[in-house]
Amino acid sequence: MATTITEGVKVSVETLYQPEYSNPANDHFMFAYKVSIENMGNYAVQLISRHWHIFDSNGVKREVEGEGVVGQQPVIEPGNLHEYVSGCNLKTDMGSMKGEYQMVRLLDNSAFEVQIPEFCLIAPYRMN
Template sequence: MINSPRISVQVQSVYIESQSSPDEERYVFAYTVTLRNLGRTPVQLLKRYWLITNGNGRETEVQGEGVVGVQPHIEPGGEYQYTSGAVIETPMGTMQGHYEMIDEQGKAFRVAIPVFRLAVQTLIH
């Protein structure tokens, strides 16, 4: 399966203080992903894979069908945006991974999700 430069991935994360319990080592983050189809043909997102690493280096893998319960089609020049969440045991961590997609001919390809940080805002200088 090849990586594709025709899909742009941007991620923004935010700490959700109201759902977190630092005393119980529970830090909740929301992240919003924007996928843009820079290619000339429609694509469909089939699967996702995440590698979540907490501040102590503990890794958790998450994989499954689609994102937030859907397998979106993205037209050329179009975009798809969704918000999801992650819970880690430390106030800082990272996420990275990939999406598995197909083009209109049914050819599978992979789109890398660049590493991004999960961090409580007061810890960022």
Template sequence: MYSESTRSIRVSVEPRYLPDQSDPAEGRYLWSYTVRIENQGGETVQLRTRHWQITDALGRRQEVRGAGVVGEQPVLTPGAAFEYTSGTPLPTPSGIMVGSYRMVTADGEPFDVRIPAFSLDSPHQQRCLQ
């Protein structure tokens, strides 16, 4: 599990390789990732947008931006949490994801919350130790 906090908003991510939906012979590797967003602060916030940077094992980067997460823009009161699961394909057996959420306070103040960088690893990645 990967976790990071920004301004009392804790984001935790747990990635999972999906062998039954991947096809290494075709260069298709799929992962799911479960994200938990916890408001550990004293103010109500709403998640408005997301920004992901997804980098495969060859260093090719894809950026994804959009409104909310999984079709929602959750409001998190103090002590509340929101959890969702999504997924991403890669053409390589490993990669990395990192990103941010744009939050807005009840007073209308926007701020960004970091999503921790996390590794996408499959059993098909060859490891080389020197």
């Protein structure tokens, strides 16, 4: 599990290769990832948007930006967490992702950026 803490917001990511949705013969590898966002600070925060950097092992880099996560812009109270599951497809059986969330402290509407730690996307058979 990859974890980082930025300005009192802890982001942890777990990954899982999805063989039933992958087609290696056609260079299609699907991965799921579960993100936990925990507010360790003293004030409620809201996740506004995301920016992903996606890399595969053949040197291709993609960027994905958008509002919220899986259709939500969650408010996370102090001591609480928000979890979601999403997915990513690669053209190779190994890669990585990292990124940033744009967030706002609801107390004063101040914006800040939270780092999403880099995590690996690796088909299990590559681990041998």
